[in-house]
Amino acid sequence: MTNKKIPSEKCERAQELHEILQRANYQYYVLDNPELPDAEYDRRLRELQELEQEFPELVTADSPTQRVGAEPLSSFAEVRHEVPMLSLDNAFDDEELLEFDRRVRDRLNSKEAVEYACEPKLDGIAISLLYRDGVLERAATRGDGTTGEDITQNVRTIGSVPLRLLDNGVPEVLEVRGEIYMPKEGFAELNKKAAEAGEKTFVNPRNAAAGSLRQLDSRITAKRPLQLCAYGVGLVEGATLPGKHTEILQQLNQWGFRINSEMAVAENIQACIDYHQKLGEKREQLPYDIDGIVFKVNDIGLQRRLGFVARAPRWAMAYKFPAQEEMTELLDVEFQVGRTGAVTPVARLKPVFVGGVTVSNATLHNRDEIERLGVKIGDTVVIRRAGDVIPQVVSVVESKRPKNARAIEFPTHCPVCASPVESTPGEAVARCSGGLICKAQRKQAIKHFASRKAMDIDGLGDKLVEQLVDEGLLHSVSGLYHLKLEELVELERMGQKSAQNLLDALEHSKETTLPKFLYALGIREVGEATARNLARYYGDLEPLMQADEESLQEVEDVGPVVAHFVAEFFQQPHAQEEIEALRQSGVHWEPEEQGGEEQPLSGQTWVLTGKLETLSRSEAKDYLQRLGAKVAGSVSANTDSVVAGPGAGSKLNKARELDIPVMDEDELLTMLRERGFEI
Ligand code: JCF
Numbered sequence: 001m002t003n004k005k006i007p008s009e010k011c012e013r014a015q016e017l018h019e020i021l022q023r024a025n026y027q028y029y030v031l032d033n034p035e036l037p038d039a040e041y042d043r044r045l046r047e048l049q050e051l052e053q054e055f056p057e058l059v060t061a062d063s064p065t066q067r068v069g070a071e072p073l074s075s076f077a078e079v080r081h082e083v084p085m086l087s088l089d090n091a092f093d094d095e096e097l098l099e100f101d102r103r104v105r106d107r108l109n110s111k112e113a114v115e116y117a118c119e120p121k122l123d124g125i126a127i128s129l130l131y132r133d134g135v136l137e138r139a140a141t142r143g144d145g146t147t148g149e150d151i152t153q154n155v156r157t158i159g160s161v162p163l164r165l166l167d168n169g170v171p172e173v174l175e176v177r178g179e180i181y182m183p184k185e186g187f188a189e190l191n192k193k194a195a196e197a198g199e200k201t202f203v204n205p206r207n208a209a210a211g212s213l214r215q216l217d218s219r220i221t222a223k224r225p226l227q228l229c230a231y232g233v234g235l236v237e238g239a240t241l242p243g244k245h246t247e248i249l250q251q252l253n254q255w256g257f258r259i260n261s262e263m264a265v266a267e268n269i270q271a272c273i274d275y276h277q278k279l280g281e282k283r284e285q286l287p288y289d290i291d292g293i294v295f296k297v298n299d300i301g302l303q304r305r306l307g308f309v310a311r312a313p314r315w316a317m318a319y320k321f322p323a324q325e326e327m328t329e330l331l332d333v334e335f336q337v338g339r340t341g342a343v344t345p346v347a348r349l350k351p352v353f354v355g356g357v358t359v360s361n362a363t364l365h366n367r368d369e370i371e372r373l374g375v376k377i378g379d380t381v382v383i384r385r386a387g388d389v390i391p392q393v394v395s396v397v398e399s400k401r402p403k404n405a406r407a408i409e410f411p412t413h414c415p416v417c418a419s420p421v422e423s424t425p426g427e428a429v430a431r432c433s434g435g436l437i438c439k440a441q442r443k444q445a446i447k448h449f450a451s452r453k454a455m456d457i458d459g460l461g462d463k464l465v466e467q468l469v470d471e472g473l474l475h476s477v478s479g480l481y482h483l484k485l486e487e488l489v490e491l492e493r494m495g496q497k498s499a500q501n502l503l504d505a506l507e508h509s510k511e512t513t514l515p516k517f518l519y520a521l522g523i524r525e526v527g528e529a530t531a532r533n534l535a536r537y538y539g540d541l542e543p544l545m546q547a548d549e550e551s552l553q554e555v556e557d558v559g560p561v562v563a564h565f566v567a568e569f570f571q572q573p574h575a576q577e578e579i580e581a582l583r584q585s586g587v588h589w590e591p592e593e594q595g596g597e598e599q600p601l602s603g604q605t606w607v608l609t610g611k612l613e614t615l616s617r618s619e620a621k622d623y624l625q626r627l628g629a630k631v632a633g634s635v636s637a638n639t640d641s642v643v644a645g646p647g648a649g650s651k652l653n654k655a656r657e658l659d660i661p662v663m664d665e666d667e668l669l670t671m672l673r674e675r676g677f678e679i
Helices: 008-030 038-054 064-068 094-108 184-196 205-213 245-254 269-285 300-306 367-373 439-450 462-470 478-482 485-490 496-509 514-520 528-538 541-546 560-571 573-584 617-626 650-657 665-674
Strands: 078-080 116-122 125-132 135-141 147-149 173-181 227-237 264-266 290-297 316-320 325-337 343-354 357-363 380-384 392-396 421-423 430-432 511-513 588-590 605-609 630-632 641-644
Touching (some): 008 038, 094 269, 094 290, 125 205, 125 227, 184 205, 245 300, 264 269, 269 290, 290 300, 325 439, 343 367, 343 380, 357 392, 478 573, 511 514, 514 528, 514 541, 528 541, 528 617, 541 560, 541 573, 560 573, 605 617, 605 650, 617 630, 617 665
Parallel strands (some): 511 588, 605 630
Antiparallel strands (some): 125 173, 290 316, 325 343, 343 357, 380 392
């Protein structure tokens, strides 16, 4: 960076800025521990940009200013990989993994256990990064393993890709291999923004990552939340790397690369099976998509002895998890009517095994979603089922569309009660206008009323509610308390004993609390927490029923929308009659202690992160709210306490950074027990 025309102090300043920005970048992207505030970073970057504008000779390939993207390309150049980029052989069950280990030991003529490196297999795009004298020279896609595409301009924009290696003693030539991926959170945000702007959304994080890297205009790539995780090396010249795979990765980490924080060493193949099992349970909590675990013989000497077959090394294996996406056929679309009248299109599918279970229904959410997907009946569709989330239709395989594919017609009238279906402008959901005239809404309302967190009527399951309504024995929530033994025993699959049990449960449910009763009414947008707030503010039902929208908004967490739904609900003559009938039947509660009295955690904001083992997430939240705490989804300077379980990631880091007290689940349980909860 020496040039006669440039004053030496400018040259030195540019150098200094390079170092500051490079270090800040490393702390932010690799260590997850930023030290330079964003504004400070931006100021320094601007200073460097101005310097480079004044003296264009100062611009180097590794300058932090090069991360913002460059002029669009017309196409990507071809790149030949000097050391081929291999793919991985797959295993799908324990037996296949044990088979792999046997083959390894046979080849090595070894009876002893082989040590393996274990890491999650990220669902992204494999790439090669070539460094010469520590400076990023070229980044290329894997392509077919031998020839890939030069995407250097795009890769340069990714914060966690070092433009220059840290430390001295780097090899003259170092080719680092890794996976570029989009974390789940960034993906969700990107899609949200795209949807709001009426643009096309991405089907999954992997496609989003691939699409972002394939941009000819790197300024677009620069705006995408991409990450790099290094998993190995290719070409190395002018240095000797350590003798174990895990040590090489540690060395890469020293040089400024992110490596997977879940990486572990397994002493033998059984430990690999355990690792696969453990990560499988943690899969949903990880901040990125993975599709399996990669196991590699850890000793590089042994790797050399094992060599390759065709395109895959003999020393590595990917043990896959059940796929979360599969293709199947859309047989039909039905429309379900929910408790609040929402009409939801449901895809009836040719059964397909996905995410570990057989799926034959998936949600299509709403009319806009059907339009966005452009899906027709008869289409082949991609179904995604991740964790316990409802299966979704993520895309249509248009090349497989049959000639007789039929358009999906959204009903103008409720399929259950024939009342008109109405849409509110600005709302994606269409609703049946039938209210409780609609059998579907009535059934859902009764199921909700009986549910555990509401009136908790034991033995009144969904099936039984359907049966009672269909048989004409039950027309409303209050009708529950008029059911008779003679009627019940007439029902199919209902004996004398279960009929009596149900009547006992109904009797028992009459003694309730105001929050539970309010929640049970199923007022739109009134969940358990809001019901509790309303109960505490008004103390009893009558003042709440009289409250106007303005007064309602004085209640914690109640805004104009919720206030409107609450006031509207109690104004309906039908609702008033039902409430009256329920009280006539003996439903009762003690008035609530009103407002004023401070709860132990009033005014505090708590955050739950990671996996909880004894409590479910919603139970923990519920307990904390009952002590007066607010439970938030992200950590900020306003957070008072964080409960972190295994697998806690960025939220925990942030809490530590901000010096916020952190406790584990045991400590939370102790605290709750001290406050009188019996857990
Ligand atoms: O995370 C990955 N997708 C991943 C891919 C990790 C690895 O350790 C890999 C890989 C592809 C090939 N290792 C090889 C040899």
